[in-house]
Amino acid sequence: xxxxxxxxxxxxxxxxxxxxxxxxxxxxxxxxxxxxxxxxxxxxxxxxxxxxxxxxxxxxxxxxxxxxxxxxxxxxxxxxxxxxxxxxxxxxxxxxxxxxxxxxxxxxxxxxxxxxxxxxxxxxxxxxxxxxxxxxxxxxxxxxxxxxxxxxxxxxxxxxxxxxxxxxxxxxxxxxxxxxxxxxxxxxxxxxxxxxxxxxxxxxxxxxxxxxxxxxxxxxxxxxxxxxxxxxxxxxxxxxxxxxxxxxxxxxxxxxxxxxxxxxxxxxxxxxxxxxxxxxxxxxxxxxxxxxxxxxxxxxxxxxxxxxxxxxxxxxxxxxxxxxxxxxxxxxxxxxxxxxxxxxxxxxxxxxxxxxxxxxxxxxxxxxxxxxxxxxxx
Ligand SMILES: Nc1ncnc2c1ncn2[C@@H]1O[C@H](COP(=O)(O)OP(=O)(O)OP(=O)(O)O)[C@@H](O)[C@H]1O
Ligand SMILES: [Mg+2]
Numbered sequence: 001x002x003x004x005x006x007x008x009x010x011x012x013x014x015x016x017x018x019x020x021x022x023x024x025x026x027x028x029x030x031x032x033x034x035x036x037x038x039x040x041x042x043x044x045x046x047x048x049x050x051x052x053x054x055x056x057x058x059x060x061x062x063x064x065x066x067x068x069x070x071x072x073x074x075x076x077x078x079x080x081x082x083x084x085x086x087x088x089x090x091x092x093x094x095x096x097x098x099x100x101x102x103x104x105x106x107x108x109x110x111x112x113x114x115x116x117x118x119x120x121x122x123x124x125x126x127x128x129x130x131x132x133x134x135x136x137x138x139x140x141x142x143x144x145x146x147x148x149x150x151x152x153x154x155x156x157x158x159x160x161x162x163x164x165x166x167x168x169x170x171x172x173x174x175x176x177x178x179x180x181x182x183x184x185x186x187x188x189x190x191x192x193x194x195x196x197x198x199x200x201x202x203x204x205x206x207x208x209x210x211x212x213x214x215x216x217x218x219x220x221x222x223x224x225x226x227x228x229x230x231x232x233x234x235x236x237x238x239x240x241x242x243x244x245x246x247x248x249x250x251x252x253x254x255x256x257x258x259x260x261x262x263x264x265x266x267x268x269x270x271x272x273x274x275x276x277x278x279x280x281x282x283x284x285x286x287x288x289x290x291x292x293x294x295x296x297x298x299x300x301x302x303x304x305x306x307x308x309x310x311x312x313x314x315x316x317x318x319x320x321x322x323x324x325x326x327x328x329x330x331x332x333x334x335x336x337x338x339x340x341x342x343x344x345x346x347x348x349x350x351x352x353x354x355x356x357x358x359x360x361x362x363x364x365x366x367x368x369x370x371x372x373x374x375x376x377x378x
Contacts, residue, residue, distance in 0.1 A: 008069075012042075025354070029358070030361055057094055067087065072084050083097075118309060126279055130259075191230070228258075344357060359371045
């Protein structure tokens with residue numbers, strides 16, 4: 001699957017922009033603030049119906065305008081074409097259309113046009129608290145297993161209720177037996193979530209270490225450990241052991257909401273020992289592992305968006321990364337760079353790869369021919 005055309009209207013710093021894209025590799029080059037990331041954001045919107053990160057829709061409408069519109073044509077592997085339109089309106093619900101018909105439920109859209117984005121912010125996956133890493137597990141598992149998603153929602157609801165009850169009790173015993181009811185109701189979801197997370201780690205680690213070895217040229221080894229209180233105890237024993245403490249702390253101290261993914265480099269905690277380039281290599285590997293999983297679960301080749309990947313990586317790693325993503329194991333790619341020559345000098349060794357370069361200046365993206373004409377007219 002690939003995106004063949006992209007049209008932006010009053011989106012971020014673009015007034016009106018149409019692009020005809022390469023099915024393989026597209027490079028957006030230009031100075032800081034030119035609008036390279038905004039183009040990736042537009043593609044992400046078409047695939048996921050929302051922007052990446054926490055930005056709200058209203059910030060995607062060009063300053064001073066009331067509406068924005070994105071349009072993209074996806075070409076599927078069987079040659080069929082799907083036209084997707086996103087309409088953003090100030091203070092109103094957005095509209096998402098597929099081949100001229102608005103979706104009634106936007107969730108129907110998710111997964112049809114799989115996409116993976118790598119941005120400099122992803123480093124937080126390693127540096128921030130454990131909740132971010134549990135989200136990585138939950139995102140990956142929910143996309144492939146609706147039962148998991150349901151159990152996760154149930155577990156979190158029961159956990160909230162249980163915590164609220166513990167607060168109410170203010171340290172006293174619960175003679176109504178309500179806590180006991182929550183304990184029993186949480187058993188099935190907790191056990192399922194734990195089992196699935198544990199099952200996930202093996203294959204995921206394999207994909208991750210494989211990608212890392214390729215990018216780093218096997219200069220160091222990374223690993224992944226799944227820590228859970230349920231690795232040692234079953235739910236009933238755990239919750240029984242914890243109940244006394246929970247009453248005193250007035251919150252639930254045992255369960256899958258305390259799970260942790262530990263990243264390691266040569267068996268040391270990654271966040272403590274890894275250099276900036278090593279961290280970046282690790283995060284890239286995490287995303288490439290997710291790419292494979294997404295590909296397996298959707299049966300479509302995801303689009304890969306690489307924003308600012310060259311920052312902090314040495315020349316050798318950049319080369320290895322590009323060799324990897326340009327291999328036939330990947331589909332359509334989008335890469336941004338402030339240096340117009342860096343990617344192209346590496347791509348020239350791959351005459352078989354179809355590619356396009358766009359020069360981005362102040363919210364206008366021009367392909368090579370348009371750029372040449374523009375310079376001649378100047
Ligand atoms: N809603 C908006 N309306 C108009 N302009 C906007 C809007 N949102 C962002 N911008 C502008 O878009 C520009 C940033 O674009 P973008 O993040 O794509 O830059 P970039 O080319 O990726 O730069 P860098 O190399 O620094 O990453 C900024 O100049 C910003 O002011
Ligand atoms: Mg950028």
